[in-house]
Amino acid sequence: MTTDTFGNYVEPRHDVEASSGLLKRLYLVEREQMRALAAKHIAIELWSAKNGMPRHWWLASRHADSLRNRVLELRYPRRDVDKDHDRGLSGFLGELAKAETDAEFLLGIYTVLRPALIDAYRAYLTEADPIADAPSIYAIEHILFDEERTQPEGEGFIADLAEADVAAAQPWVDYLGQYLTSIGGIAGDGERADPPLDHPCANRPAYVVPEKCVRPREFHPARVESPGRPPENHREQQVWYAIDHANEVWAAEAPGGFMVQMPHLPWNFYTDVARWSYDEMRHAQLGARRLKAWGFEMGVDYPMVGDPVDAIYEMGGGPLELLALLYYFEKDAPAHRMVTKKEFGAMDDTDTAIDTDYDWADEAIHLKYGFTWLQHIVGADKPDELKALVERAGEMWNTWLAERWDKEEDLYGPYMERIEARIAAAASVP
Amino acid sequence: MTVMTAVTIRTSDGQAFEVEPGEIVLDAAMRQGVDIPYSCRSGTCRTCLSKVLSGRIEHEAEYADDLMIGPAEVAEGFRLLCSSLAYEDAEVEPGW
Numbered sequence: 001m002t003t004d005t006f007g008n009y010v011e012p013r014h015d016v017e018a019s020s021g022l023l024k025r026l027y028l029v030e031r032e033q034m035r036a037l038a039a040k041h042i043a044i045e046l047w048s049a050k051n052g053m054p055r056h057w058w059l060a061s062r063h064a065d066s067l068r069n070r071v072l073e074l075r076y077p078r079r080d081v082d083k084d085h086d087r088g089l090s091g092f093l094g095e096l097a098k099a100e101t102d103a104e105f106l107l108g109i110y111t112v113l114r115p116a117l118i119d120a121y122r123a124y125l126t127e128a129d130p131i132a133d134a135p136s137i138y139a140i141e142h143i144l145f146d147e148e149r150t151q152p153e154g155e156g157f158i159a160d161l162a163e164a165d166v167a168a169a170q171p172w173v174d175y176l177g178q179y180l181t182s183i184g185g186i187a188g189d190g191e192r193a194d195p196p197l198d199h200p201c202a203n204r205p206a207y208v209v210p211e212k213c214v215r216p217r218e219f220h221p222a223r224v225e226s227p228g229r230p231p232e233n234h235r236e237q238q239v240w241y242a243i244d245h246a247n248e249v250w251a252a253e254a255p256g257g258f259m260v261q262m263p264h265l266p267w268n269f270y271t272d273v274a275r276w277s278y279d280e281m282r283h284a285q286l287g288a289r290r291l292k293a294w295g296f297e298m299g300v301d302y303p304m305v306g307d308p309v310d311a312i313y314e315m316g317g318g319p320l321e322l323l324a325l326l327y328y329f330e331k332d333a334p335a336h337r338m339v340t341k342k343e344f345g346a347m348d349d350t351d352t353a354i355d356t357d358y359d360w361a362d363e364a365i366h367l368k369y370g371f372t373w374l375q376h377i378v379g380a381d382k383p384d385e386l387k388a389l390v391e392r393a394g395e396m397w398n399t400w401l402a403e404r405w406d407k408e409e410d411l412y413g414p415y416m417e418r419i420e421a422r423i424a425a426a427a428s429v430p
Numbered sequence: 431m432t433v434m435t436a437v438t439i440r441t442s443d444g445q446a447f448e449v450e451p452g453e454i455v456l457d458a459a460m461r462q463g464v465d466i467p468y469s470c471r472s473g474t475c476r477t478c479l480s481k482v483l484s485g486r487i488e489h490e491a492e493y494a495d496d497l498m499i500g501p502a503e504v505a506e507g508f509r510l511l512c513s514s515l516a517y518e519d520a521e522v523e524p525g526w
Contacts, residue, residue, distance in 0.1 A: 334469035334477040364470035364477075371476055371498050380500045 013129050020074035022124060022187060023136060027067035028085050029117055029186060030143075032093035034060035034274055037109065038256035039097055039207065041277075042309075045214050046102045047298075049157040054252050054281035056150050061274035063143045068267065070136055082267065088183035091195060095179060097207035097260070103161050103169035110154030112176040118147050120186040175201035209257035211313040213250050213306025219299030224307050224401060224410045227419065234347045235423050239294070241340065241352065243302045243419075245287025245359075250306035251280035251329075254322045261319040265376070272369040276326075279362040286355040293351075294426060301418045303411075311400035317393065320377065324393035327370030331390070333363045437516045441466070442483065442523035449516040455487060456512040466511060466524050473497035473513035478524070482507045485520025489513050 037057035099105035184190035225247035231237040337360035344353040
């Protein structure tokens, strides 16, 4: 027990150095959680997780940004916020994406990392001075609000896994738990030991982002998402548009991969990418919602593919061309959305018209992201090079798509029959 | 520089519209039903990026540093019409 010169009891509390050090650890955890969730998204098969993870990594990006700003404020400007991290904590976080199955990854995030992170936030609030450190408390209270709301969603993903898969993932859970304990926990204030390098799950290779978007095995095979002919009536126009929207999942998966494929860009790149990919997942959900309302079953009545990702990699491109292709699609979208919104409004499909309006609004942000970061990578003084890169990515896509149709490798036949049958059935309803 | 009279803008696809003194070029086009692609109306999305083929159109000085256009493009005559004022009759080609 400590007393001051008046003999008053003095509550033990952190000084600025200790607080900023702890906040820096929490920032690192949120940042690496964001990167792991986003980069693994393309490899996840479980559809509830595929749908829900983008919101979690977008929130993690906001949490990380808020904590990073607070670290910078303390002893302003604390410039080591992005370097000199605790090697043990970095090592543990680097293991998360090495999970080899959906079950391993989801259990690692939602049963090992996040419960410990939530406990660390609660401990910070218990120990923080409510006046001296009030800005940190404000930030963490809001982060905790998000974490406590999203944690049950993560547990819901796990509930959707097969029991055998969960059981098979237990050694990985055990390994991560041992690793976290060995580094003294999230706060690093526990007893430390050597990492469990002799564990059977240790020493796995680094995660490499796959070049193909994983879809649930129960979905029927497909290569392209768009029907091979233009819509011939309003109903087809609605369905074609919704299928296109639903398939924007790839546009969440591809930038998610950039989190590890482009690891040395400024911090704002990652917060932009987190938002961009979350937006695209929401657009996909808008399309899927319309199709579900019209009686279409995902992956059965209409295809779910990642054809732009296939196109870029099969045509010899890489992450930079994927970023350029995202921008290529966004670049011409606003003019298209203006017309589409009017058309759906005119056919009394106000749901699609409003979905389009929000999509259009998001695209203005995405265009800024795309141009900003392509320009950063290519060089601000090289607009012609940037333009050529975007055009090359567009050509890769258009060439690949045309070849799939020409060579009859689209696999669309069964889908077209089901789409036309669904539309015909809807048309027979008075 | 203050522009005292309206100027006429022609687009490379044959449309024409008048821009009042101090009026944003894209706002003038929209007011008169001229079809120029746009989205953000704040100089960030680049949808309204156009090349000035003749005449004088300049970005609003107050916001010029925040626009998503590089100095090399400005030197080549490109402008974001959502953030530009016209100072004399001009011809523009939307797109890039």
